[in-house]
Amino acid sequence: MKYDFNQIEKKWQEYWAKNQTFKAENHSDKPKYYVLDMFPYPSGAGLHVGHPLGYIASDIYARYKRHQGFNVLHPQGYDSFGLPAEQYAIQTGQHPAITTETNIATYRRQLDQIGFSFDWSREVRTSDPSYYKWTQWIFIQLFNSWYNNDAEKAEDISTLIKIFEAEGNANVNAVCDDAVETFTAEEWKAFSSKEQQEILLQYRLTYLAETEVNWCPALGTVLANDEIVNGVSERGGHPVVRKKMTQWSMRISAYAERLLQGLEKIDWTDSLKESQRNWIGKSVGAAVTFNVKDHDDVIEVFTTRPDTIFGVSFMTLAPEHDLVSKITTPEQKAEVEAYIEATAKRSERERMADVKTITGAFTGAYAEHPFTKEPIPVWIGDYVLAGYGTGAVMSVPCGDQRDYDFAKHFNIEIPNIFEGADISEEAFADKDKTIIANSDFLNGLNYKKATKRVIFELEQLGQGVGKTNYRLRDAVFSRQRYWGEPFPVYYVDGMPQMIDAAHLPIQLPEVEKYLPTETGEPPLGNATVWAWNTETNEVVSNDLIDNNTIFPLELNTMPGWAGSSWYFNRYMDSTNNEAFASQEALNYWKDVDLYIGGSEHATGHLLYARFWQKFLFDKGVVPVDEFAKKLINQGMILGTSGYINMAICAIKFNTPEGTGSKSTNYYVPIDAVNQKGELTEEYKSILRKKNIQDYEYYKVSENDIIEETFVVNRTPVHVDAIDSSNNLIIDEFYKWKYPNQDLQKIKVIECISSDEVFKVGREVEKMSKSKYNVVNPDQICIDYGADSLRLYEMFLGPLEQYKPWNTAGITGVHGFLKKLWKLYVDDNGLKVNDSEPSADSLKTLHKTIKKVQEDIENFSFNTSVSTFMIAVNELTAQKCSSKAVLEQLLVLISPYAPHIAEELWSQLGHNESISTAAFPKFDKSHLVESSKNYPISFNGKMRFTLELPLDMSKEDIEKAVLAHEKTQEQLQGRTPKKVIVVPGKIVNIVG
């Protein structure tokens, strides 16, 4: 019986689906284990071989955990809101929901054919109203919450209102907007409802705020930084301007410290934690206020080095700083305005890229030093960023390199306040070696003591306070898009109102066009039925808006990360219509035990999801405040792009009728070009001859050539037109290069090679459609089977690493599966019997059990595939047919190659899925050896091996080795200085 993988895989995939083999129960006596993949955006291109890498790894782990007796939750779904479907809708008018549905069907078919053990009954789609109902619900919860710094948690907004009513806001320690005015209880009560709402908005965890954005008027949309190239939009090249827009923001900054601390208790990769730490960007220092001379205004700065305050020789404000226009003197006005205009023209990218050019302008104003009362000139400079800290710095040139460079450039004095520091060439920034000098009461103190003392003195003066600053900014939550979650928000007198949760979901309205409106409103502005009736609690026609009972709805939609910030909780109870998940389900599954996904989500999804989880934890909705205990980043599978060269050969020649010239193009193989990128002499000669032949009409010979030029250009080749030995399949290449054309009729450029084969050059790069290097898993499943694909993806290398794909190598693992099959089945059918296993076979089995178990637990899947190969090679050589061994081997392999394992398992007489079988138990007694083949080294170099009993004493080993003739040969009469014997390991002779 042959290994008919197509038939076997189809059979078992149907079996699993029909029997719901992998359906997880929310109640079980077994311990729980939750294995999660980052869910995909269903793109129109479908899956390529890089996508399933992480899914295969997590599937192996999930299946392994089932064998280990765990109740495993291993769900899958779709992050199905997103731009590509919307772009497609703009171009074709097809509703994004239809595009999405089609793409999901493709994804599902492709995923099914790889044989994943997903519990599809729990599938979620972020674009499904039954799902985004709860995304909207969470948004409402955020709106109705504020962050209490004293309690270090989010609390209901009603508790804040109570405080306001009782005592005003003077003692409220909340995370809120910067410019909150202080009021008393009486004042609060006297405020109008609108005024109260405005104040509360400054405290809510999601709030409306003016945000500066990159606005592209031509596209009618906001662009991300990386969508802008050289100041114009990447798509279309339209101009982009900085514009203030009112948008929803998420007060993630409230959670900065907890997001930082939480990293300590989760098992995520160090590099990922490090990037989150950098992103949060905690710095400890002080906020200091400087009075501005001849003004009532103050400049507030944040500094991490308050100990250097006596070294301040100027202040620098960001050009965008509010004070600039106020304090600039008439004499300096022209210069300052010119400077501001110049910096406004430069994009943020430009300003960042250009670090060397030092620019700035003097405002003419002076601040007053809090201690010395000396005047300090106030400058503006674009090295100070408006968006960080207060947008102003106290510049200490002797202690900060940027301040130093600025001072040098503008000839500002650089006072030295460090004992024994040389600042003639550069600033002295080493905190640990700092001893403060020339600083009044700080003289002689080190960094730590000086910082403490100066903060104390500043507090006495009322001009400063110790402060911790975070780089983490609040996250903008509005998108001017159609294909996203609508906000459950309507506006009364310009103030946002939440729709009662009982009326959710608020479904996306139908629109004629998916583009922004002519007046620049988001696409939802095109909807005609998009108003909220507060009496019937329905979405009604815009015509009915009376701002009395019927109000306009929010036109923005939520960003891509909204739905992905909590989906892992939804899987626990995905069909629940009463709650986003039941408390029972949440308390049972709690958190993700293993999360696998790409590292590109380090500071996006993975930070926002942690933020929402902490918020939901504060609200008592979820039982844990970190959603994933362990996280692994899978590396990317890279494509091997192929290319050949196009040679353009131009010749000028003498003909009887005068000078003629010809230029012809040929495809030439990669070896036709030397390292300098020039055509080789051999190929020049071939092309010359060829060219002359082609123009026989002129009857020219090589002697008639008076001038010739050769130019070569790289031409990409589709991977499908390259064979396993890197040779061009010329017919396939033509078919791909000149599609839908009759190759007989059209004149195609000739492929010319000096060899029988046509060598293609290869280059490893990201797998992408535009690079023609995408390998589709469908064809691989047809040609080799899903089990081969699964094994091969794992066999390629360590999970976390980036590695190139090369389809040719799959024959190795495919051959292994055939060999495995033959161990159980031959032409006469099953050949497994009840014979006693040999000691050798038991040894093979048990060392395999040990290794594979260790490998899975270390996520070292590549090495276990090798281990299986070794095991099968050994058992084949041993002619093992013992059921006692082969049955166990199947369970070991089943997480990796589940189809073949199920098939052989059932042929061995089992009626239940192999997934219910217990993982084999390792018994070390089978591995006991009586002797060891010792490596005998001389000065650390192994020269020969010697078989010796393991129970031999150190002394006897030494004697036996020294007596050996090869030892004498190595020593050549010398006496060894020292002999190292490590019993069971090695013998090393020194001398």
Add this chain to the structure above:
RNA sequence: GCUCAAGUGGCGGAAUUGGUAGACGCGUCGGAUUCAAAAUCCGAUUCUUCGGAGUGCGGGUUCGAUUCCCGCCUUGAGUACCA
């Protein structure tokens, strides 16, 4: 610049606590089988001047270093004038 990761045959990679470097597979070469091909099977495959040398480079620790330490180079990723 900073942070993180990684450099081992022609290629993907292995060596889990410092103990036989190159497991396993691809590719290549040779052979068997075949009318032939595919498939399958067997053997060889780091370099070498046959003494040895060898895990990016230069040092160090050690009886012994791919593994630990110091300095450097290269590549990839992230981040960016963060006060």
